[in-house]
Amino acid sequence: MEPSQGRDGADTGRRKRSKPDDIIAKKDRHSKRPEQVAPVAEEPAEEEEGHGLERFPDFSQEAGPTQETMLEAARMGIPHWLAHPTTIDCEAHAAIDDARLALSAHVRARCEAAGIESLFAVQAAVIPVLRAAHTAARLRQHMRDLCVSAPTGSGKTLAFVVPIVEQLRARVVVRLRALVVLPTKDLARQVRDSFAFFCTGTDLRVGLATGDASLPREQHALVPDMGSPLAGGSSAVDILVCTPGRLVDHLASTPNFTLQHLEFWVMDEADRLLGEAYQEWLPKVQASIEAAPVPSLDEHGGAIPRPDACTRRSRSAGLGALARPAARVQKLLFSATLTQNPAKLARLRLARPLYISVTGKGAGGTYAFPPTLDEFYATCPQDEKPLWLIYLLWERRIRGGVCFTKSLEAAHRLAQVVQTWAAVVPDGSWPGEKIVVAEYSSDLPPAQRAQTMRLFKQGKISLLVCSDLIARGMDIDQIAAVVNYDVPTHMSQYTHRVGRTARAGRHGAAYTLVAAPQAFHFKKMMKDNGHWGGCLRAIVPPKDALAGLRQQYEAALEKVGKVYE
Numbered sequence: 358m359e360p361s362q363g364r365d366g367a368d369t370g371r372r373k374r375s376k377p378d379d380i381i382a383k384k385d386r387h388s389k390r391p392e393q394v395a396p397v398a399e400e401p402a403e404e405e406e407g408h409g410l411e412r413f414p415d416f417s418q419e420a421g422p423t424q425e426t427m428l429e430a431a432r433m434g435i436p437h438w439l440a441h442p443t444t445i446d447c448e449a450h451a452a453i454d455d456a457r458l459a460l461s462a463h464v465r466a467r468c469e470a471a472g473i474e475s476l477f478a479v480q481a482a483v484i485p486v487l488r489a490a491h492t493a494a495r496l497r498q499h500m501r502d503l504c505v506s507a508p509t510g511s512g513k514t515l516a517f518v519v520p521i522v523e524q525l526r527a528r529v530v531v532r533l534r535a536l537v538v539l540p541t542k543d544l545a546r547q548v549r550d551s552f553a554f555f556c557t558g559t560d561l562r563v564g565l566a567t568g569d570a571s572l573p574r575e576q577h578a579l580v581p582d583m584g585s586p587l588a589g590g591s592s593a594v595d596i597l598v599c600t601p602g603r604l605v606d607h608l609a610s611t612p613n614f615t616l617q618h619l620e621f622w623v624m625d626e627a628d629r630l631l632g633e634a635y636q637e638w639l640p641k642v643q644a645s646i647e648a649a650p651v652p653s654l655d656e657h658g659g660a661i662p663r664p665d666a667c668t669r670r671s672r673s674a675g676l677g678a679l680a681r682p683a684a685r686v687q688k689l690l691f692s693a694t695l696t697q698n699p700a701k702l703a704r705l706r707l708a709r710p711l712y713i714s715v716t717g718k719g720a721g722g723t724y725a726f727p728p729t730l731d732e733f734y735a736t737c738p739q740d741e742k743p744l745w746l747i748y749l750l751w752e753r754r755i756r757g758g759v760c761f762t763k764s765l766e767a768a769h770r771l772a773q774v775v776q777t778w779a780a781v782v783p784d785g786s787w788p789g790e791k792i793v794v795a796e797y798s799s800d801l802p803p804a805q806r807a808q809t810m811r812l813f814k815q816g817k818i819s820l821l822v823c824s825d826l827i828a829r830g831m832d833i834d835q836i837a838a839v840v841n842y843d844v845p846t847h848m849s850q851y852t853h854r855v856g857r858t859a860r861a862g863r864h865g866a867a868y869t870l871v872a873a874p875q876a877f878h879f880k881k882m883m884k885d886n887g888h889w890g891g892c893l894r895a896i897v898p899p900k901d902a903l904a905g906l907r908q909q910y911e912a913a914l915e916k917v918g919k920v921y922e
């Protein structure tokens with residue numbers, strides 16, 4: 358039966374067939390995988406926030422905190438600043454030439470080159486704070502650390518890229534002054550590209566340390582002089598974008614690599630960075646920033662600071678009466694799902710922190726979503742989920758879709774089933790163009806991953822099936838829809854996954870397939886986070902709507918089943 362016929366045609370009954378779960382969730386032993394390569398870090402299972410001390414009182418954004426919720430926050434040990442965010446309306450854009458932003462002609466020209474007509478709410482809120490802090494900080498030690506929470510796709514990257522470039526543009530000597538840490542290589546590359554774009558036309562140099570290149574190569578790219586120890590270190594870059602593990606490698610083994618000149622320390626996807634040890638990166642970076650520079654020895658063996666040691670932070674340590682108070686590194690945390698765990702934030706020793714929270718759809722709950730996102734869910738039998746995915750592809754005309762599964766293995770097998778199904782659908786029977794499905798996972802060779810992404814961006818792939826590799830932070834314009842094939846285990850995972858679409862004011866749709874055993878958990882998770890009711894709409898296919906798709910689906914299932922026999 359053709360899919361198009363089947364929509365109104367009758368089902369001829371179900372043949373005996375392999376259960377899709379047996380195929381999709383089977384162990385790896387029969388897997389016909391390409392050559393194994395070192396995997397890229399997958400997004401680990403998110404740690405659930407919201408138990409005991411970690412649970413944040415639910416403040417209504419409109420009404421503001423009541424006396425009761427304030428008391429509750431105090432009782433739970435939540436600091437005042439965390440319980441009282443500065444709330445920004447997501448519609449509060451600002452014109453590029455708005456005087457509060459004080460943007461230079463250079464940055465305005467780069468915005469124009471990027472097609473940016475106005476600044477998004479998070480940018481309009483954060484840029485003036487950072488600009489003012491750095492002008493005033495030279496006179497007064499009043500710089501505040503920032504924690505910024507804003508919906509996915511709301512433009513958080515430029516909220517730190519623009520002010521950092523503005524601040525460093527006028528520097529004379531190259532020093533490592535801005536450190537930007539991200540949890541994965543792909544995200545680090547993406548942010549490096551944003552810096553590179555805004556630094557074009559300036560002398561500023563941007564470095565990347567993710568482990569993509571060998572350690573010696575990275576060392577030479579970052580530190581021009583590794584010969585003898587220099588009190589002030591040595592740097593070939595002003596801005597370093599890195600992953601935490603590689604940063605620790607450089608701190609441990611790159612001569613003259615130093616953080617003593619830092620002015621900005623950005624943690625993007627901060628909740629993920631704070632949620633994992635990454636070789637104890639956090640205390641190591643803190644120790645390195647706070648360490649006094651190593652004095653050089655003069656010819657008489659006395660310790661004197663070499664001229665380069667007169668850094669902002671070493672002045673107070675080395676120059677006695679001439680000492681000025683040490684400048685501080687400004688810490689900037691960004692995430693769509695910023696941790697509200699006071700214990701985790703306390704590890705950062707934030708100074709006079711300011712918490713900026715940009716609203717979105719679902720304001721009032723802990724998580725905010727892009728206002729341009731439409732969310733749906735469909736309750737279906739566990740062993741028919743692939744068929745329901747095919748139904749969504751067909752009925753919702755999903756093109757430029759990303760489908761998230763719970764594991765690499767599940768992604769691999771699901772991709773095989775849907776690919777095989779697409780191949781058995783006779784030409785002409787599918788409304789619109791041919792469906793092309795591809796797998797995108799961390800255990801594919803990097804070249805194959807890059808090629809798949811290229812084809813997806815060119816619109817030659819209709820659906821990418823993947824695990825959580827690109828669930829967080831990845832900014833891909835072409836994603837028009839997200840499918841949660843497996844229900845996310847935590848609300849933050851749901852937020853990041855669905856946030857791959859509906860970015861930068863574009864429309865997008867998110868679909869979640871909820872198998873009966875997960876229905877209770879899914880509904881509870883949504884309700885507990887104030888994201889039920891009008892937020893999601895149920896998809897209920899008309900009777901027999903799936904019948905017409907079943908024949909080819911079962912044929913595909915059987916074919917794939919044979920591979921694993």
Ligand SMILES: Nc1ncnc2c1ncn2[C@@H]1O[C@H](COP(=O)(O)OP(=O)(O)OP(=O)(O)O)[C@@H](O)[C@H]1O
Nearest residue numbers: 473475476477509510511512513514693830832861
């Ligand atoms: N002012 C602007 N005008 C138009 N487009 C913008 C503007 N600012 C950012 N963008 C675009 O919006 C998209 C999303 O931005 P960005 O990746 O910074 O989002 P994000 O808030 O970091 O999302 P996530 O939480 O998912 O990481 C990017 O493609 C970016 O180029």
